[in-house]
Amino acid sequence: MPYYYKPHTPEWFAALEAVDPIKATVTRIVVAAQGTNVCSVCGEGPSQDYELIDKQMQKNAVATIRLCDDCLKIKRHVHREKLSRFGQPVN
Ligand SMILES: [Zn+2]
Numbered sequence: 001m002p003y004y005y006k007p008h009t010p011e012w013f014a015a016l017e018a019v020d021p022i023k024a025t026v027t028r029i030v031v032a033a034q035g036t037n038v039c040s041v042c043g044e045g046p047s048q049d050y051e052l053i054d055k056q057m058q059k060n061a062v063a064t065i066r067l068c069d070d071c072l073k074i075k076r077h078v079h080r081e082k083l084s085r086f087g088q089p090v091n
Pocket residue numbers: 039040041042043044067068069070071072
């Protein structure tokens with residue numbers, strides 16, 4: 001079962017470190033420099049929390065991420081990821 005921790009919390013970083021230590025390190029640097037309320041990918045704000053909708057996820061995947069609007073668009077339109085707002089019902 002993938003993990004649905006709130007992005008940038010200690011448990012989220014620990015879960016991400018197990019599956020993608022490089023991404024975890026990059027996001028730690030971003031958060032240390034810019035604060036926690038920024039995009040997990042690029043460090044820009046404003047940002048919001050999203051969860052990945054993907055039945056093929058590996059069982060220890062981290063399904064949540066904090067994204068700015070630009071990175072959300074890239075994930076949706078370039079990487080074809082299905083993302084919904086974290087903690088809200090899927091329509
Ligand atoms: Zn971003």
